[in-house]
Amino acid sequence: MNNAQEQRRFxxxxxxxxxxxxxxxxxxxxxxxLLVAGAVIAKLGRPILFKQERPGLNGQIFLLRKFRTMRNVSLDGRLVTDDERLTKFGRILRSTSMDELPTLWNVIKGDMSIVGPRPLLVRYLSRYSPFENRRHEVRPGVTGLAQVSGRNSLSWSRKFELDVEYVDHRSLALDASILLRTLKSVVLREGVTAKGNAAMPEFGEENQNVSA
Structure with missing residues (x-):
């Protein structure tokens, strides 16, 4: 954005x-x-939605809503990894992005935008460098530049570079391009998982998994 007036208009x-x-x-x-909600109840039980606090614009905390894709615990009650908790049904929801549909309510509320950097975990806030923290200068998005450039197959550093690139060059034309590329990514189911992980490895702590 070139100036404050242009930014406000955008x-x-x-x-x-x-x-x-x-x-x-x-x-x-x-x-x-409605069909997905019924399937979640049948496959995973209640609650239907996964709810978790995430940082949004300027780091303000909001409650993210998605369809559940994981079991709460294993059948024998032991502690399990995210890979073990994620069912075949959950993988289908994630690969088709149907688990993301409830986040449209977050967009309507103003917590999120349709396009922007993905909202990550609250505990990451203290781990960001000043450069990485710039991703919070805009509302987080349901989809974003990092998601259409490789999604969870990207390294954290590359994802943050793309997030800040979006912040610096955001425009309606870029948003339209990202939305078109999102449709392609959903159809081809590209970059849904990182190698050896259910989603993306923990940022700042190796060999751990993200719980969403």
Missing amino acids: DTTKRILDLVGASAALVVTAPIQ
């Missing part, structure tokens, strides 16, 4: 488009969401 237009787009998407996907 942010206002983007917010209007987010409200219109998310509302329309909720109406169109309502039958799918």
